[in-house]
Amino acid sequence: MGELTLVQQITVWALPVLFAITLHEAAHAYAAKHFGDATAYMMGRMTLNPLKHIDPIGTVLLPLLSITLGGFIFGWAKPVPVNFSALRNPRVSSRWVAAAGPLANLGMAVMWALFFRLAISMDNSYSEPLRLMSRAGISINIVLMVLNLLPILPLDGGRILESLLPPGLAYKYSQLEPYGMWILIALIATGMLSSILRPFYALVYALLGPLLH
Template sequence: MNFDYFWLFRSLPAVIIGLTVHELAHAYTAYKLGDMTAKNDGRLTLNPLKHIDPLGFILIVIAGFGWAKPVSFNPDNLKNKHRDEILISLAGPFSNFLLAILFLIVARGLYFFPYFSGTEVGLATINLLILWSVINFGLFIFNLIPIPPLDGSHIYMTFLKETNPKLLQNMYKYGTLGLLLIILIQSNTKIEILPLGPLIRGITNVFISILQFK
């Protein structure tokens, strides 16, 4: 397998930051909604070692996809189970969305300094921040895919717990396998089952235009 070590070196910090903030957002939202499980598990922290799953991280390095350590919560501690479970699930992806915008804002702000706007090293720093933004927009869009076990599936999966638990179990089982199959196909062929690339480029270009990058 041929690795682009330079791209890996540049992108891994964004992946680590993105996954850490993502899982912290899940944990903090659950905590604010009344559940102490994540707090008791030590997940209310920016320490990436508390959030990174070793196997999932290795797969990110060698295959370009993977996962972090899921945040646990007890639905029985939530006041409004359906609503609060959805809020907890969506908190992760939207934290990546905000982080992506933050990286772009910092990159745009650096343009005001001659060192960054007029030197090769400075422009490389700005481009690195834009890359980190793209990665986090990618985490945002990817996790909103409504396929189990991704966060987007919880918009409807939370209701299946009571209405059809057997269907819920099957969707988790086959949804995970299906998702891995889709990722493998897209990673190794030119077939794009899920148009993630165009969506990520589109949302990035929208905010680059808003911030008026030159």
């Protein structure tokens, strides 16, 4: 198959992006409910229905722009509401609630890697579409995983780091949260985000290597 048109690229990426973002947020909701906070459950966010998680900018516009302009494809969904004070053992539980999203992306990356292996073993009209979609699924899930593990609040990595710090230092670190998204925007605008993500992306992709051959 030659170079894909924009419509073909959108077709290839749409399902993997939607699954990656939806399951990431749903995993947070399920983990929060498991550890004692039913906020997301009561708000209807503990679901695999993508319509409950879609953010017009992060789930639709930004991935479309990323596909059009090239480079890393990434985005976000509506954050799942979590009342950390309602969790059993909040410091430890919040760590697992935060980690649930990236772990879901890792699981999906493995799943897409298995689909990729299936695609290259087949010899029919579905082989190439499945191969392209699987590569997209691997890519978006690795990017979302490493992006969300950056130690910047309110990203998951920031939540995990906050839970690991001594209480006094954790409180001081939490005061940086209002500036977190501005830091992330600055990293995107300067092109530094891609440089930061690239080695971690390559590492995870290499770890998946045995499943891809």
